Amino acid sequence: MSRTPIEKPKSVYFFGTCLVDLFYPEAGVAGIELIKREGVEVIFPQAQSCCGQPAFNSGQRDKARDVARAQLDLFTKDIPVVLPSGSCAGMMFKHYPELFEGDVDYNKACALANRVYELSDFLLNVLKIKLTDKGEPMRVTWHGSCHSQREMGVRSQPKDLINQLENVELVELKRETECCGFGGTFAVRQPEISAAMVSDKADDVEATQAQKLVSGDCGCMMNITGHLDYRKSDVQGLHLAEFLWERTNDPR
Amino acid sequence: MTLVNGKDFKGRVHKALKDEELRANFRRAMDGLMGKRAMQFTDGDEWTRLRNLGESIKKRALSKLPELLERLEENCTKNGIKVHWARTVDEANSIILEILKSHDVKTVVKGKSMVSEEMELNHFLGDHGIRALEADLGEYIVQMAGQMPSHIVMPAIHMNKGQIAKLFQDNLPDTPYSEDAAELTAIARKELRREFMEAGAGLSGVNFAVAETGTLCLVENEGNGRMVTTVPPVHIAVTGIEKVVENLSDVPALLSLLTRSATGQPITTYFNMISSPRKEGEKDGPKEVHLVLLDNGRSKVYRDTETRDTLQCIRCGACMNHCPVYTRIGGHAYGGVYPGPIGKILTPQLEGLDEYPEHASASTLCNACVEVCPVKIPIAKMLVRLRDENSGNCPHGEHPLKGRGAKSSTIENAGWSGWAAMNASPATYKVATTAMSRIGNLLPQSAPMLKEWTSVRVKPKFAKKTLHQMAKEMGLKDE
Amino acid sequence: MNKIAKQEILDNLRNASPSKGDFVTDNSVIYDKKWTQEQKIERFCQVTSAVNTQIKQTTLHDAQRDLIDLLTEKGVRHLMQGSPSPIAKEITDNWTAMDTGVKLRSFDQKIEACKEELFSVDASLTTTLGAIAETGSLILWPTREEPRLLSLVPPIHVALVYEDRFFNTFLEAIEQEQWTTHMPTNALLISGPSKTSDIEQELCYGVHGPKELVVMIIRNN
Ligand code: SF4
Numbered sequence: 001m002s003r004t005p006i007e008k009p010k011s012v013y014f015f016g017t018c019l020v021d022l023f024y025p026e027a028g029v030a031g032i033e034l035i036k037r038e039g040v041e042v043i044f045p046q047a048q049s050c051c052g053q054p055a056f057n058s059g060q061r062d063k064a065r066d067v068a069r070a071q072l073d074l075f076t077k078d079i080p081v082v083l084p085s086g087s088c089a090g091m092m093f094k095h096y097p098e099l100f101e102g103d104v105d106y107n108k109a110c111a112l113a114n115r116v117y118e119l120s121d122f123l124l125n126v127l128k129i130k131l132t133d134k135g136e137p138m139r140v141t142w143h144g145s146c147h148s149q150r151e152m153g154v155r156s157q158p159k160d161l162i163n164q165l166e167n168v169e170l171v172e173l174k175r176e177t178e179c180c181g182f183g184g185t186f187a188v189r190q191p192e193i194s195a196a197m198v199s200d201k202a203d204d205v206e207a208t209q210a211q212k213l214v215s216g217d218c219g220c221m222m223n224i225t226g227h228l229d230y231r232k233s234d235v236q237g238l239h240l241a242e243f244l245w246e247r248t249n250d251p252r
Numbered sequence: 253m254t255l256v257n258g259k260d261f262k263g264r265v266h267k268a269l270k271d272e273e274l275r276a277n278f279r280r281a282m283d284g285l286m287g288k289r290a291m292q293f294t295d296g297d298e299w300t301r302l303r304n305l306g307e308s309i310k311k312r313a314l315s316k317l318p319e320l321l322e323r324l325e326e327n328c329t330k331n332g333i334k335v336h337w338a339r340t341v342d343e344a345n346s347i348i349l350e351i352l353k354s355h356d357v358k359t360v361v362k363g364k365s366m367v368s369e370e371m372e373l374n375h376f377l378g379d380h381g382i383r384a385l386e387a388d389l390g391e392y393i394v395q396m397a398g399q400m401p402s403h404i405v406m407p408a409i410h411m412n413k414g415q416i417a418k419l420f421q422d423n424l425p426d427t428p429y430s431e432d433a434a435e436l437t438a439i440a441r442k443e444l445r446r447e448f449m450e451a452g453a454g455l456s457g458v459n460f461a462v463a464e465t466g467t468l469c470l471v472e473n474e475g476n477g478r479m480v481t482t483v484p485p486v487h488i489a490v491t492g493i494e495k496v497v498e499n500l501s502d503v504p505a506l507l508s509l510l511t512r513s514a515t516g517q518p519i520t521t522y523f524n525m526i527s528s529p530r531k532e533g534e535k536d537g538p539k540e541v542h543l544v545l546l547d548n549g550r551s552k553v554y555r556d557t558e559t560r561d562t563l564q565c566i567r568c569g570a571c572m573n574h575c576p577v578y579t580r581i582g583g584h585a586y587g588g589v590y591p592g593p594i595g596k597i598l599t600p601q602l603e604g605l606d607e608y609p610e611h612a613s614a615s616t617l618c619n620a621c622v623e624v625c626p627v628k629i630p631i632a633k634m635l636v637r638l639r640d641e642n643s644g645n646c647p648h649g650e651h652p653l654k655g656r657g658a659k660s661s662t663i664e665n666a667g668w669s670g671w672a673a674m675n676a677s678p679a680t681y682k683v684a685t686t687a688m689s690r691i692g693n694l695l696p697q698s699a700p701m702l703k704e705w706t707s708v709r710v711k712p713k714f715a716k717k718t719l720h721q722m723a724k725e726m727g728l729k730d731e
Numbered sequence: 732m733n734k735i736a737k738q739e740i741l742d743n744l745r746n747a748s749p750s751k752g753d754f755v756t757d758n759s760v761i762y763d764k765k766w767t768q769e770q771k772i773e774r775f776c777q778v779t780s781a782v783n784t785q786i787k788q789t790t791l792h793d794a795q796r797d798l799i800d801l802l803t804e805k806g807v808r809h810l811m812q813g814s815p816s817p818i819a820k821e822i823t824d825n826w827t828a829m830d831t832g833v834k835l836r837s838f839d840q841k842i843e844a845c846k847e848e849l850f851s852v853d854a855s856l857t858t859t860l861g862a863i864a865e866t867g868s869l870i871l872w873p874t875r876e877e878p879r880l881l882s883l884v885p886p887i888h889v890a891l892v893y894e895d896r897f898f899n900t901f902l903e904a905i906e907q908e909q910w911t912t913h914m915p916t917n918a919l920l921i922s923g924p925s926k927t928s929d930i931e932q933e934l935c936y937g938v939h940g941p942k943e944l945v946v947m948i949i950r951n952n
Contacts, residue, residue, distance in 0.1 A: 014728075016719040018675070022685055022692070023712055025719040032726065044723040046730040047678035055668055057617055059639030059659070062646040063672035070676040098633070146618035179576045183616025190614050191704035192262070196269050196580045197616075199708065226709030277931075284932050301760035312754035318744040325737075331914075337737040347733075389938055390929035406929060413931050433933040441938055448939075449846050465914045475883055475925040475940025482879045482917070483842070493740065500911050504761060504902040508866075515928070518778060519866035521940070523920035531916055535878040536842035547736075551743035557750060650748060 003114075006080070008127055011041035013081040015071075017088045018050035019218040020239075027218065027239035031084040031119050034245055038127045045074040051083075053091040056099065058185050065099055068092075072108045081115050082122050084241050085217050086148020089118040094151045118148055120158040120216055120240055133165040135247040141173045141210040143201070143224060145217035149177060158216050158240050165247055171208040182223035198227045205235055213237040257587045258599065258608030264585040265614075274410055278582050281409045285573040288516025289624070306509045307628040309502045310564040317554065320463040320496045321545065327466030331528040333541045344546045345376045348455070348488055351542055352382055355486055357452030361444075363470065363477040364388040365457030366404050366567060367490045367546055369589045370602075373455075384455070385447055387476035389440050396423050402583030404590060405514045405569035410582050444476070454480030454538065458491035459566070460506060461543070464499045468543065470524040471510060473517075478524050487529075487538040493545050494554075494563035506566055509626035513568040549602035556650045558637060559601060564627045565594055571621035571631060577614055586611070593621035597634040605642055606655030612638035613659075682720065689714045761902045764865050771864035771897040772948065778867030782923035783936055785945045790952060794822045798889065801945060802833045802854060809852040811885060813877035814839035817858050818891060838878055849880060854887035855941075861896030862946075863904060868922040869946065870904060872915045879917050888941040890921070893949045 012035060020028040032042050048071060056064035071092075075081050083089040093116045100109035123129045142162060148154040162170050181187065181197025188194075201224055205213050213228070213235050215221045225237030268274055293299040313320060325335040338344035352360060360377065362368065362384055374384040374395070386395040390407035394400065397419055401407030408416070413431040420439055421429045427439060456477055460469040468489050470477045481487045497503065511517045530537035553559050572578040572592025583591035588599035588608065596615060600608040612635050621631045640646050644657025645665055674684045692714035697706050705711070724730070766774055776786050789797045802810060812823060814837035826835045836852055838845070857877050860870040869890050873879040882888050898904040901920065905911070910918070925940030936942050 014723075016723070021719040022688060022714055025715045025717060025722050028719040029722055029726070032723070032728065042728055043731055044720075044728040046682075046720055046724065049675040049678065049681040052675070055672065057636060057639070058668070059612075059636075059641075059643035060646065060665075060668045060672075061636075061640050061648065063668045066672045067675040070678070146616065146620070150619035150623055177620075179616050179618035179620065181576070181616060183618070186613065186616045188701045188704040190262075190265070190577075190610075191707055192265055192269055193577055193580055193614065194616075195708040196275075197576055200580075222712050223709065226705070226712060229710045230706075230708055281932055298760060301757075305757060305760060308754040308756055311750060311752065312756065315750035315754060318741045321741065321744075337733055337740055339736045339739055343736060387939065388929070389927045393929065406932075408929055409932075413933075416930055433930040434935045436930055437927060437935040437938055444939065445850065449850060465911050467914055467918075473925070474927050474938040476938070478879070478883050478919075479939050482883065483846075500905055500914075501758070501902060502756070504900060504905070505758070507901070517782075519868055519920065519922045521782070521921065521923050521926055523868070523922075525914070525918040526916070527914040527918070528916045533875045534916060535838060535840065535875065536880050537878075537916055545740075547740045547743075551740055551747075554744055555747040557748055560747075560750065 006126060009040060009079050011043055012079055013075045014042050014044050015048055015051070015075070015081055015083045015088070016044070017083060017085045017218070019222065020084055023222065024218050024239060027084055027242045030239070030245035031082070031241035033249065034123060034129070034241060035082065035127070038129060040127065047074050051088040051091040053088060054184055056091065056095060061099065065103070068096060068099060068109070069105060072105055072112060075112055075115070079115070080117050080122065080126065081112065082117050082119055084119045084239065086118045086145045086152045086154050087217050087219055089116050090147035090151030092116045118152045118154045118216070120161055121152065121154050124157045124160055129161070131161065131164040131244060131248050133167050133247055135165070135167055137167045138212065139169045139171060139210045140212045140214050140243070141171045141205060141208040142176070143173060143180060143213060143215045143220055144176060145215065145220045146179050148216055154216070161240070161244060162214065168247070171210050173208060174204045180220045180224050182219045184219065187223060198223050202227050202231065202233065206233060210235060212243065214240050214243050216240045258603065258611070259587070261585065261587060261610035261614070264587060265581050268581045268585045273412065274582055275580065277410055277412050278579050281406070282573050282579045285515065289513055289570060289573065292512035292516050292518070302505060302509060303626050303628055305505045306626050307564065309497060309505060310566070310627050313497045313502070314494070314554070314560060314563055316498070317493070317496065320498055321493060323463040324461055324466060324496050327463065328543055331466045333466060333528060333543055336542060336544045338544055338546045341371045341546070341548050344371050344490065344544050345373060347544055348373065348490070349377065349380055351486065351488060352377070352453055355452055357382060357486070359383045359385060359447065359451045360453045360455050361385050361387050361447055361451040361480045361484065362391070363454070363456035363472065363480045364391055364407070365455065365490055366589060367457055367492055368455065369401060370548060371490070371546070385451070387444050387447070387480055389437065389474060392440055392444070393419065400584065400589070402591065403569060403572060404567050410584065448479045448483045451484045453486040453488060454484040455488045455490065456481050458489050458495050459510065460503055461491055461496045462500050462503065463496055465527060467500065467525050467527045469503060470526070471507065471520050472524070473521045475522060478522055481524065481526060482537055485538055486540045486542070488542045488544065490544045490546060493547055493550050510566050510568050513570040513624065513626045552654070553601045558649045559634065559653070561629050562597055562601060562634060564629050565598070566627055568626055570624045570626065574620040574624050576616070576618060576620065593631045597631055597638060600638055600655070601653060604654035605638065605658040609642065609658045612642055685718050685720065689716060689718055758902060761900050764900050766864055766899060768897065771899065772894065774864040775862050775867050775897060779923055779946065782867070782926065784867070784923045785943065787945060787947045788950055789947055790950050791821050794947065794949060798822060798947065799831050799833065801889070803831070805854070805887060807833050807854040807887060809834050809836055810854045810856055811836045811838055811849070811852045811881065812856045813837070813881060815876060816856070817876060822891070823856070838881055842878070842880065849884050852885050854889060855881045855885040856889045857882050857891070859890050859892045861898055861904065862892045863898050863901050863920070865900045866922055868901070868920040871919040871921060873917050873919070882919070882921060883940050886937065886941055887943045887945065889945045889947060891947050891949055894951060
């Protein structure tokens, strides 16, 4: 994404996303800790909920707009809004302006969109984070989400972060950029196609012989690990933030 | 017998997914095509500039479409090409039948034309006693098998050598079983040479129709396109009205984008530019050239400036080559003439959402197609628009599409209203999420949506505490 | 019916709201593709060799000898050329006087009268208008003398191109030669022998057109 690079800010907003909120709060906490450790204050507006994407992608644009509108007044300071999800970041960054076209809140929506960052991109390119690995040797593989790649331009950032970890061997996934078959409601509207896709993805994951599958989006993670667990695979899935935090924090 | 049908999408998907051979054929082919395309666009800057150019050329052409069509007709006519206008498939078919009858044509040899598939022309002519023979190797195979193309550039991509060998053995006299591609190709060459010589007319599609000079451009590798447009005494070209471009100088950029995106070739073997029938003193070429301009719903797609972008398509097929859904289910599952991402947005617009109700939902919106489309059609955005049209309860855009509300469901709408009410109000959100983290895991596996989800996945586990709660405990500022 | 159909289609299109934006065409990405004379020839050879085109570099003086060698090597019995061939003087003059074993034929009748013959010769010889470096393509504008099928039907096609007729790009050829003012019945770009990969993506040459394409580049000395 071609956005003017910004200086390291004093504080940021954290938008947790609804999936993290309900299913993977540790990923959110880890993301927050990583930012805080770099000396940046994290603000978490308690009134936040969901970016609106599930409805937006399901032909329910009006409802998506209602939910998105409820977020617009929560992040008004001119500081970055960081999301531990490329997909929700893409929703705000790319689709809010479109969703509010011709609406009274159009300017607000654009202002928010412009300050949105995906977590790994923010850690690497804004905070210029340097990670010191404290974990045991380990083999992992990375799954990049479609929206982080194609809507947020997040391609190498997460892998650059993982590669900073001395004891971690990153094995590239075959067809790394191919969709895992989640697609929000796609997984339940077209369950058979989705199942075929996630099963192929799990095959590729297992073929890497990695111990962990790291991902930056909880939608993909819920899908892939949900299936890995279903087939009783040994590979464990976890969010990038959690993985990075686990390996670099001082055990208290 | 009609092969085109949007209903029972899921039934066909089910069948395709179970067909291991088909799955393997597509996976192998798509991997190959993606690799070849990538080799063509290693210079990111050139790719960006070239596709911006391609997009601007198509957008400019569409912005003056009616004017360009008239100019095309005028210049073609001046050159001696007869131009026909058809609102519908039926009209186009009758025009062609009339021409063929007036020359007493028994056999027409065909170059590759997706528009003629749209018209189900072979079938129509067959009913009127005229034999239409496909001459593109892939189309020849597919026709022999009584199927439709499963890909707009590689019609027989769903088949492997063994299947083709068997088909030739069963259908062609004195043909032993051979899985050698070169041998199979040689068989087709021999069979078709005589047909070219004897056919009463040739039929082709058009890749670009140049208004400025009245020129019809055809892109191909095999030479069958040149054969059908040169050997028989009559040549009929059919095209959708969106294929017109303004100037001859618009063609090189589009040609480069087309062949490199489609098959990863810098150019195809033949680029054939036809501007007139045989002139006085010339020794070959057809004595008559006809151009049939087909609308078939395109002018409706054109009405709305948002859906208009669909008509930028140059039919390169890159979107399907890169589509993870197409790769899994293949072309036939779509049940329309145009499969893959372009088919998902074009077919429901041409034929109606009610005829193709599942198309818009059969995508993860992964944007792989958007990333490679050489003329930058916002396919994902269009799919979202079609989903809005399908649900029917949040109209936008300038014109409703045919079949708006095809998937409208009161239960679903109510569900989304509940979802919106919960997520738009912080207080309700808090109560609801806290409750879910307490009791969400008690939901039975048979609950709506969970049933589909758990067919191949474990049930997602609600965390004991929400991030909201944890953030508060961490003492994060709430402002 | 045609009139009504036309009117209705155009009316539909005209009633639509206009497209937004102005669509400036910036061809600079194509104009940026520039090579020197020798680089153009080199690039042409490289790109077209990759699709199985055979290249022979020769001079006008040696062209006849080289051509005969080539045809003999390929076992060609009948070579068909245009009538009158625009290059007869230089290359095929005194053909019969040379004891070549390759019979020279001319495309001197209308196709209706010589279909069988055309479909039975095993090689053809044509001129070209030039060649394109970027894509490794030959430019042919068939004429009364050198008809369209000469470069399509025989299994081997030998094409001559002069060294000073190399263009950087297709666009350059169109613009420099002002194509739009005099488009011929048929203009062609030919980039290699006929091919297909319709069967399992496996490349096979010579489906409906020539199985072999030989380009003879005529050097000035
Ligand atoms: S939509 Fe784009 S990628 Fe797909 S066939 Fe058309 S031009 Fe090619």
